[in-house]
Amino acid sequence: MTDIRIGGKTAGEWEAEFPLLQELISTREVLWLNSRYEAFESGNKQMSINESDIRDAEERLRRFARYIRKAFPETERSEGIIESRVVPIPSMKQALEAMADQTMDGRFLLKCDSHLPISGSIKARGGIYEVLKHAEDLLLQHRLLTVNDDYSVLARDYFRNFFARYSISVGSTGNLGLSIGIISAKLGFQVTVHMSSDAKQWKKDLLRSKGARVVEHSSDYSAAVEQGRRQAESDPDCYFIDDENSRHLFLGYSVAALRLQKQLEDLNITVDEDHPLFVYLPCGVGGGPGGVAFGLKWVYGNHVHCFFAEPTHSPCMLLGMMTGLHDNVSVQDFGIDNVTEADGLAVGRPSGFVGRTIEPFLSGIYTVNDDNLHQLLRGMADTENIRLEPSALAGVYGPIQLLTAPAGKQYLNRHALEDKLKNATHLAWATGGGMVPEVIMDEYYRKGLELSL
Numbered sequence: 001m002t003d004i005r006i007g008g009k010t011a012g013e014w015e016a017e018f019p020l021l022q023e024l025i026s027t028r029e030v031l032w033l034n035s036r037y038e039a040f041e042s043g044n045k046q047m048s049i050n051e052s053d054i055r056d057a058e059e060r061l062r063r064f065a066r067y068i069r070k071a072f073p074e075t076e077r078s079e080g081i082i083e084s085r086v087v088p089i090p091s092m093k094q095a096l097e098a099m100a101d102q103t104m105d106g107r108f109l110l111k112c113d114s115h116l117p118i119s120g121s122i123k124a125r126g127g128i129y130e131v132l133k134h135a136e137d138l139l140l141q142h143r144l145l146t147v148n149d150d151y152s153v154l155a156r157d158y159f160r161n162f163f164a165r166y167s168i169s170v171g172s173t174g175n176l177g178l179s180i181g182i183i184s185a186k187l188g189f190q191v192t193v194h195m196s197s198d199a200k201q202w203k204k205d206l207l208r209s210k211g212a213r214v215v216e217h218s219s220d221y222s223a224a225v226e227q228g229r230r231q232a233e234s235d236p237d238c239y240f241i242d243d244e245n246s247r248h249l250f251l252g253y254s255v256a257a258l259r260l261q262k263q264l265e266d267l268n269i270t271v272d273e274d275h276p277l278f279v280y281l282p283c284g285v286g287g288g289p290g291g292v293a294f295g296l297k298w299v300y301g302n303h304v305h306c307f308f309a310e311p312t313h314s315p316c317m318l319l320g321m322m323t324g325l326h327d328n329v330s331v332q333d334f335g336i337d338n339v340t341e342a343d344g345l346a347v348g349r350p351s352g353f354v355g356r357t358i359e360p361f362l363s364g365i366y367t368v369n370d371d372n373l374h375q376l377l378r379g380m381a382d383t384e385n386i387r388l389e390p391s392a393l394a395g396v397y398g399p400i401q402l403l404t405a406p407a408g409k410q411y412l413n414r415h416a417l418e419d420k421l422k423n424a425t426h427l428a429w430a431t432g433g434g435m436v437p438e439v440i441m442d443e444y445y446r447k448g449l450e451l452s453l
């Protein structure tokens with residue numbers, strides 16, 4: 001192990017440079033602060049993505065709203081806009097305070113992407129967006145539609161037959177596959193989902209019932225993505241959705257920030273210099289939390305503080321950003337096994353595109369162990385009657401880390417936030433759970449219950 005080089009250095013050399021690495025390797029919970037974090041200035045960045053791209057994505061989703069409404073009647077009430085609620089979780093806040101033996105000033109909110117229509121996870125943002133974008137590109141290219149048309153016509157057989165000539169492929173631990181599979185099959189595309197070994201059986205069954213082809217792999221997420229990529233390379237009519245590098249996925253996620261801004265206004269919640277907003281986002285390969293965080297920085301600038309959350313056994317983004325190696329490093333390179341019950345987060349190698357894009361914007365990343373995820377899962381069900389999958393609880397742990405870890409206190413001090421905490425809003429992004437079958441959810445719950453006895 002000692003003489004194997006990772007990005008030009010031995011593991012020992014990396015550990016000497018980043019003492020936190022030892023704790024990471026021994027899978028202890030940590031909070032890492034991003035040393036490349038900068039004050040937000042929209043003007044002076046040579047960014048490859050900017051606010052007009054986010055607005056463009058938002059408009060595209062609006063163009064498709066009439067189709068979505070027609071194709072998915074559960075979006076009737078939101079008029080074809082796929083959005084989730086933001087809810088205060090005061091009882092969970094008390095439970096968290098008891099769990100950490102720490103008082104928590106300010107408000108605690110939950111963003112319920114777990115209950116997004118159509119696919120019940122944050123992937124109903126990016127995943128669906130990218131398929132719609134691809135569908136629109138094809139239609140415009142073949143002059144079958146203009147952007148001023150009523151897109152509800154896409155539900156007609158004529159268009160389904162058109163899309164049937166094309167295919168879509170994706171690699172996934174589960175939820176991205178669900179999103180892509182459901183929307184692609186609904187439009188009429190032939191869709192193949194390459195599933196990693198940790199993908200749950202019920203997700204495969206559900207996808208097949210919707211008409212998607214599911215290919216099961218005995219390897220992990222990165223290998224499943226690779227298979228999807230290879231399938232598309234050999235077929236010009238096959239479009240590959242690249243979870244590791246996609247700008248479209250990223251933009252689909254980022255639209256959430258514009259929607260959240262409106263929702264907080266409706267709740268009379270102020271975010272400004274004296275009212276900081278802390279957002280905690282579960283992170284797998286990075287696209288979901290990265291896109292949302294990126295959008296939030298455009299909306300709130302320095303008043304929002306974004307933290308990612310990863311399982312102690314899959315801290316890929318932390319490793320990639322801390323070392324600066326991004327996608328040139330995997331958790332396995334450092335002997336970390338990438339085994340976690342939080343299957344949406346079971347990713348060993350981060351997106352380099354996301355890591356580099358959010359480098360100046362992200363405040364930090366913390367890790368949380370599976371036992372705590374299960375206990376929080378049980379707590380959320382008991383106190384708020386909200387059922388989430390284990391991955392989604394990673395964000396809920398955020399305030400504990402920020403308020404109790406030495407690095408958290410350092411962050412608050414450095415940014416002069418201590419006196420503002422009583423006016424603060426803490427928002428945990430609940431990324432999934434809405435489609436988990438009840439028997440599986442009961443198992444998660446029981447596990448949490450056993451752990452807290």
Ligand SMILES: *Cc1c(COP(=O)(O)O)cnc(C)c1O
Binds near residue numbers: 282290
């Ligand atoms: C995919 C997913 C995430 C993280 O999104 P990435 O884009 O992989 O970082 C978090 N939670 C759940 C439930 C997910 O399915």
